[in-house]
Amino acid sequence: MAQMQTAATADRADTRGETGSGPSAGTRKRAKMATRNLNVYYGDNHAIQDVSLDIGNNEVTALIGPSGCGKSTFLRCLNRMNDVIDTCRITGDITLDDVDVYDPNLDVVQLRARVGMVFQKPNPFPKSVFDNIAYGPRIHGVTNTRDELEELVERSLRRAGLWDEVKDRLDLPGSGLSGGQQQRLCIARAIAVNPEVILMDEPCSALDPIATATIEELIDELRDNYTIVIVTHNMQQAARVSQRTAFFHLGEMVEAGETEALFTNPRDDRTLGYITGRFG
Numbered sequence: 001m002a003q004m005q006t007a008a009t010a011d012r013a014d015t016r017g018e019t020g021s022g023p024s025a026g027t028r029k030r031a032k033m034a035t036r037n038l039n040v041y042y043g044d045n046h047a048i049q050d051v052s053l054d055i056g057n058n059e060v061t062a063l064i065g066p067s068g069c070g071k072s073t074f075l076r077c078l079n080r081m082n083d084v085i086d087t088c089r090i091t092g093d094i095t096l097d098d099v100d101v102y103d104p105n106l107d108v109v110q111l112r113a114r115v116g117m118v119f120q121k122p123n124p125f126p127k128s129v130f131d132n133i134a135y136g137p138r139i140h141g142v143t144n145t146r147d148e149l150e151e152l153v154e155r156s157l158r159r160a161g162l163w164d165e166v167k168d169r170l171d172l173p174g175s176g177l178s179g180g181q182q183q184r185l186c187i188a189r190a191i192a193v194n195p196e197v198i199l200m201d202e203p204c205s206a207l208d209p210i211a212t213a214t215i216e217e218l219i220d221e222l223r224d225n226y227t228i229v230i231v232t233h234n235m236q237q238a239a240r241v242s243q244r245t246a247f248f249h250l251g252e253m254v255e256a257g258e259t260e261a262l263f264t265n266p267r268d269d270r271t272l273g274y275i276t277g278r279f280g
């Protein structure tokens with residue numbers, strides 16, 4: 001079971017530990033989530049090394065870096081998805097607003113309602129389109145009446161840009177939709193429980209270019225209402241959808257900053273090497 005070993009102590013609003021490029025590092029709006037001196041171990045494997053990163057409110061933060069550098073591990077710490085991995089041990093602080101994410105008294109189910117997740121491969125439940133969306137709100141008691149639930153399902157599907165395509169097939173299985181539609185269904189499902197943060201682990205890697213473009217547009221629209229963290233192998237995608245980017249290498253966060261600055265004027269040779277395709 002993942003274990004938090006240090007108390008939450010950091011000043012949540014500062015940018016300490018960031019190697020941010022660009023002039024805005026000190027003037028950015030308050031972080032929605034923050035990690036301070038985060039270390040993650042799988043047994044002896046030190047997968048994340050002393051990472052301090054602010055995740056800005058209502059922006060998209062992209063996590064990039066070569067395979068195995070720890071992007072998904074970092075992402076999964078943000079809503080404690082690593083808790084189920086027996087060998088995983090965590091030290092350092094993670095906060096959501098002022099809440100210590102690893103507080104032993106925290107209700108993890110509630111945390112995951114506030115910090116939702118969309119996975120690499122679309123994974124609709126083996127249920128109808130309607131019930132895929134209605135499941136979470138029912139569990140969390142978000143709505144009281146059938147009418148409220150129907151409104152919420154429609155609103156979530158509209159927000160995910162899927163309503164017009166599925167409004168006449170709400171009772172058919174979600175698995176019958178195309179890959180891109182299924183991924184938007186999963187995004188609608190995440191939205192339905194009113195999350196504040198949405199974590200996306202390579203959400204387009206199983207999709208064709210047209211479905212990818214639709215999801216990228218959707219991510220851009222969603223940031224008005226949500227804070228988004230996206231893991232991507234695709235640097236063009238990071239440049240297109242994110243306002244801030246963090247580059248990871250061998251478990252270390254090498255640098256983080258405004259996306260444009262990081263891609264045009266990286267401070268570290270390793271970042272330069274990666275974004276110019278010298279390795280990765």
Ligand SMILES: Nc1ncnc2c1ncn2[C@@H]1O[C@H](COP(=O)(O)OP(=O)(O)OP(=O)(O)O)[C@@H](O)[C@H]1O
Nearest residue numbers: 042045047065066067068069070071072073074085
């Ligand atoms: N469940 C696990 N159990 C043990 N080790 C793991 C587990 N998940 C990841 N690791 C290890 O942690 C390190 C970081 O892996 P992680 O999947 O976070 O990297 P990544 O950057 O997301 O990689 P990729 O881009 O290939 O998905 C790797 O050494 C990996 O082998």
